[in-house]
Amino acid sequence: MNDENPRFFDLVGDVRAIRRLKPDPVRVEMIQQVLNAGVQAPSGQNLQPWAFVLVSDPERKKWFADRYAAAMESRFGLPINPGDRPEKHARGQLGAIFHQMDHLHEAPYLLFVCGKRDWPFKVPDAERVGLAPPNYGAVYPCVQNILLACRALGLGAALTTMHQVFEDELHEYFEIPEDYGVVVTIPIGYPEGRFGPVSRKPAESMTHHDRWGNTKQSPE
Amino acid sequence: MNDENPRFFDLVGDVRAIRRLKPDPVRVEMIQQVLNAGVQAPSGQNLQPWAFVLVSDPERKKWFADRYAAAMESRFGLPINPGDRPEKHARGQLGAIFHQMDHLHEAPYLLFVCGKRDWPFKVPDAERVGLAPPNYGAVYPCVQNILLACRALGLGAALTTMHQVFEDELHEYFEIPEDYGVVVTIPIGYPEGRFGPVSRKPAESMTHHDRWGNTKQSPE
Numbered sequence: 470m471n472d473e474n475p476r477f478f479d480l481v482g483d484v485r486a487i488r489r490l491k492p493d494p495v496r497v498e499m500i501q502q503v504l505n506a507g508v509q510a511p512s513g514q515n516l517q518p519w520a521f522v523l524v525s526d527p528e529r530k531k532w533f534a535d536r537y538a539a540a541m542e543s544r545f546g547l548p549i550n551p552g553d554r555p556e557k558h559a560r561g562q563l564g565a566i567f568h569q570m571d572h573l574h575e576a577p578y579l580l581f582v583c584g585k586r587d588w589p590f591k592v593p594d595a596e597r598v599g600l601a602p603p604n605y606g607a608v609y610p611c612v613q614n615i616l617l618a619c620r621a622l623g624l625g626a627a628l629t630t631m632h633q634v635f636e637d638e639l640h641e642y643f644e645i646p647e648d649y650g651v652v653v654t655i656p657i658g659y660p661e662g663r664f665g666p667v668s669r670k671p672a673e674s675m676t677h678h679d680r681w682g683n684t685k686q687s688p689e
Numbered sequence: 690m691n692d693e694n695p696r697f698f699d700l701v702g703d704v705r706a707i708r709r710l711k712p713d714p715v716r717v718e719m720i721q722q723v724l725n726a727g728v729q730a731p732s733g734q735n736l737q738p739w740a741f742v743l744v745s746d747p748e749r750k751k752w753f754a755d756r757y758a759a760a761m762e763s764r765f766g767l768p769i770n771p772g773d774r775p776e777k778h779a780r781g782q783l784g785a786i787f788h789q790m791d792h793l794h795e796a797p798y799l800l801f802v803c804g805k806r807d808w809p810f811k812v813p814d815a816e817r818v819g820l821a822p823p824n825y826g827a828v829y830p831c832v833q834n835i836l837l838a839c840r841a842l843g844l845g846a847a848l849t850t851m852h853q854v855f856e857d858e859l860h861e862y863f864e865i866p867e868d869y870g871v872v873v874t875i876p877i878g879y880p881e882g883r884f885g886p887v888s889r890k891p892a893e894s895m896t897h898h899d900r901w902g903n904t905k906q907s908p909e
Contacts, residue, residue, distance in 0.1 A: 474696040474697060474698045474699070475696065475697055476694040476695065476696055476697070477694060477695055477696070477697050477700050477726075477837060477838070477841045478694045478722075478726065478838070478841065479694070480697050481726045481729045481834055481837070481838070482726075482729045484729065484731070486731060497906065501892060501893060501896075502698075504892035504893075504896060505891065505892045506697075506698065506701045506702075507892060508889045508890065508891070508892045508895075509701045509702045509704065509887055509889055510833060511704070511706060511836065511848060511887075513850075515888070515889075517889060517890055517895075519895065520895045520896075520897065521892065521895060521896045521897065522896075522897045522898075522899075522900070522901060523896055523897070523898055523899075524899055525898070525899065526899045529899055529900075605825040605826065605829060606825065606829055606848075606850070606872075606873075608829075609825060609826055609828075609829030609830055609833070610829050610830070610832060610833035610836075612830060613730060613829070613830035613833040613834060614701055614833060616731065616830075617697060617701070617837075618697070618698070618701070621697045621698065628731060628826075630733075630826070643899075643900050643901055644900050644901040644902060645901045646901065652826075653826075667729055667731075668735070669728045669729055669735075669737060670728065670737055671725065671728075672721060672724035672725045672727060672728045672741065673721060673724075675728075675737075675739065675740045675741060676721075676724060676740075676741045676742075676743055677740065677741065677742045677743070678742075678743055678745075679742075679743075679744055679745065679746045679749055679863075680742070680749075680863050680864050681742060681863055681864040681865045681866065682864060686717065
């Protein structure tokens with residue numbers, strides 16, 4: 470699967486979260502192709518309630534990376550300083566998560582996928598907690614198209630949602646209007662390692678025929 | 690794009706909602722291939738919080754179609770009886786929605802894509818309104834893979850969410866446990882008409898560079 474327009478059933482099982490990215494530049498035209506795949510997703514009444522903030526400015530990426538690391542520490546107790554981490558955490562999935570956290574500002578792009586809040590997006594005088602959620606039913610299909618398109622072009626990507634811890638600050642710093650929520654942040658770049666297949670339970674094991682509990686398929 | 694494993698960038702812009710389906714049977718192996726594409730989606734901690742109810746039993750499809758039509762009438766005032774509809778409603782998107790409503794029980798399959806509710810899924814003694822929502826952030830990427838896979842195999846599909854109006858009854862009739870929500874219902878079958886490209890605004894028009902409002906791309 471080396472060409473830049475792979476076949477769907479070869480692609481779909483090979484979209485692993487890639488958390489180790491090279492700092493090498495990525496042509497913005499590739500990101501435009503990725504986002505144009507994203508916006509092909511369906512949405513109720515074709516409202517297309519998504520928007521993108523594409524961050525490549527080093528200072529702004531550093532601003533985000535610092536707050537991301539602080540959020541990881543405050544929420545999960547993951548030490549910001551690599552010297553404070555047990556050696557065994559250098560490997561495996563936690564190792565990849567630490568790597569992503571330490572190198573977030575070096576990713577060529579941080580992509581915020583925003584979603585318009587459901588109407589009415591705010592009750593008058595409500596606190597932020599009273600804001601309606603973004604339209605996940607449209608934004609997440611768009612996000613999945615983005616992940617597939619990144620992989621198709623040989624770009625690494627992974628979903629992160631830790632920005633929710635500092636979403637007020639994020640809105641202010643990037644001037645994002647209140648009627649949009651930031652749904653996911655996706656660091657994008659060329660992968661340091663290899664792509665590879667994902668590990669999933671077969672659909673058959675969670676398919677119920679005609680009623681829940683009937684997982685044995687009836688004869689046709 | 691006639692083969693059964695099309696190239697991704699050819700596929701992604703051609704996944705229109707198909708609401709007019711032939712009643713012709715569809716091999717269950719095709720649906721299994723579709724669902725196995727679905728479960729390749731990412732989910733936090735790889736929890737794979739989805740499940741499927743695949744309905745092909747005529748009586749059960751009719752049960753669903755009757756309640757679906759009643760919900761369309763009660764929510765949108767769309768007449769169940771075709772004779773009560775203005776003639777102009779036979780065409781266009783509303784025509785397709787009426788067709789889907791009238792022929793829902795004839796679709797070879799109704800697929801309920803279910804999502805595990807976020808923990809804790811229920812506050813003790815809470816009413817249904819107090820249930821946590823399903824994990825949309827995992828289920829909707831799975832749904833998008835399902836739509837892409839249907840189109841790849843030449844199957845028509847469209848998202849519907851009107852079951853939410855009668856979700857309590859739906860849970861009882863199909864014996865769906867309370868810790869799962871039904872996120873979307875997708876009627877699947879061969880299309881009556883043709884597939885075709887979707888109409889979307891270009892991503893460039895909703896991409897903000899480094900901060901919201903800066904839609905003009907900075908020189909690199």
